[in-house]
Amino acid sequence: MFGIIKHRVALTFQKLDGLCDHVDVFLQADAEDFRHVKVPGLADDGDNRRFGRDQCLNPAVVSRLHSAATRHAEAVQAANPEIPMRAFVQGVVLATQGADVEAEPVLQEAAAMLRQQEVFLEGVHLTLGDVLSRLEKLPAAEAEYREEVRNYKGMFSSMIAYETVDVPRPYQQLSDTVRRKSKECLDATVESSSMVKQGMYWVRETSRVTYKPIFTAGKAKTELTVQGESSGSPANPIYALDLEPGAKNTTHVTYYRGKVGPSNTIHASVEGWLKGTGTTCPNWNG
Numbered sequence: 003m004f005g006i007i008k009h010r011v012a013l014t015f016q017k018l019d020g021l022c023d024h025v026d027v028f029l030q031a032d033a034e035d036f037r038h039v040k041v042p043g044l045a046d047d048g049d050n051r052r053f054g055r056d057q058c059l060n061p062a063v064v065s066r067l068h069s070a071a072t073r074h075a076e077a078v079q080a081a082n083p084e085i086p087m088r089a090f091v092q093g094v095v096l097a098t099q100g101a102d103v104e105a106e107p108v109l110q111e112a113a114a115m116l117r118q119q120e121v122f123l124e125g126v127h128l129t130l131g132d133v134l135s136r137l138e139k140l141p142a143a144e145a146e147y148r149e150e151v152r153n154y155k156g157m158f159s160s161m162i163a164y165e166t167v168d169v170p171r172p173y174q175q176l177s178d179t180v181r182r183k184s185k186e187c188l189d190a191t192v193e194s195s196s197m198v199k200q201g202m203y204w205v206r207e208t209s210r211v212t213y214k215p216i217f218t219a220g221k222a223k224t225e226l227t228v229q230g231e232s233s234g235s236p237a238n239p240i241y242a243l244d245l246e247p248g249a250k251n252t253t254h255v256t257y258y259r260g261k262v263g264p265s266n267t268i269h270a271s272v273e274g275w276l277k278g279t280g281t282t283c284p285n286w287n288g
Contacts, residue, residue, distance in 0.1 A: 084119040086112040090126050093133070102133045109133060113146070122153040135237070140216065144227045147239050151258045165257040169276050173247040176255075176276055177224040180245065183275050184215035187283035188228050188268065194287055209233070211264070222246065228268055241268045 075091035089112040096105035109130040116123055131146035152164050169176065195208040209232060216227045224245040231237040242258040255276060259265045267284045274280025 084115070084121055085123060086115040086126075087123070089115070090123060090129075094129060097129060097133050102136050105133050106130070106137060113149075124154065124156055125150075127153075131239075141218070144216070144225070144239060144242065147227075148242060148244075148258055151242075161261050163257060163259050163261055165259075167255050167257075168248050169253045169255055170251070171253055171276070171278065172251045173224075173245060173253045176245055176253045177219050179275050180224060180226055180243075180272070181217055181219060183272075183281070183283075184217055184226055184228075187271065188213055188215040190283075190286070192264075192286040213264075226272075230264060241265045241272075243272065 072088070072091055072095075075087040078087040079085055089108050093105045093109035093112060096102075096108060109126065112123075112126050113130055116126060127146040127150040131143045131150065134140075134143035134146060151162060154162060154164075191210060191212045193208060193210050195206050197204045198207045199205075211230050211232045214229045214231070214237070216225075216229065218225045226241075226243050227239050228241040229237040230240045240260065241264075244256040246254040246256075248254045253276075257269065259269045264284075264286070267286060271280065271282055271284045274282065
């Protein structure tokens with residue numbers, strides 16, 4: 003999804019509630035304070051270079067303090083030209099104002115620069131994914147969400163999984179299974195209730211989440227994204243997987259998921275489908 007990650011429907015592919023923990027860096031520091039900021043070199047194991055959470059922005063703060071956020075973003079970029087902080091902040095500002103059409107090319111510029119420089123700035127791909135989703139460009143949005151999860155190393159990284167595994171079963175068989183079972187099991191509306199405190203009293207609150215599987219398949223790749231939409235919140239991707247043909251009748255599987263909540267519930271079933279150890283649908287209220 004995905005900095006501090008929003009809790010919307012589950013704990014994967016969520017939006018950022020705050021792109022970092024320390025927004026005061028932007029609101030209080032002067033340009034001089036950023037001269038020490040360095041981007042570490044590319045690691046031997048191929049991991050992308052990362053820009054710390056301390057140099058990120060909270061969208062809520064951005065929307066209230068445009069000028070201060072922009073000034074400090076420019077200071078960060080002056081110290082680190084390979085970090086597209088100016089474009090990122092501008093895109094966040096436009097998105098928080100509801101100007102998604104204008105925000106898209108700005109955020110695309112930021113994402114392209116990150117790829118070119120082989121660096122990762124938490125929140126860029128996730129914010130771009132949100133914008134693309136609202137513009138109903140779902141395939142492109144899903145690609146951005148996947149890229150954020152692949153690279154995310156923020157404070158909730160222990161709750162998010164990017165996993166790859168080779169399953170000793172033919173690609174076409176697994177693709178057909180995911181197509182059939184996702185339609186059967188993952189196109190669902192789930193209601194739940196819990197006690198919440200309102201003032202001095204505890205009251206029962208009922209919530210409803212509608213899940214929708216988005217499935218695409220070809221000879222070289224199958225993709226599944228499961229979106230969840232609750233009342234008052236837009237649809238958010240909460241689970242995804244990719245299937246690709248492997249050697250000797252195996253299938254290369256990539257999971258993008260949360261380790262808790264509905265995302266983990268979905269994964270428990272999907273993993274059984276792929277391994278051939280189970281055919282049950284998710285136990286949503288288990």
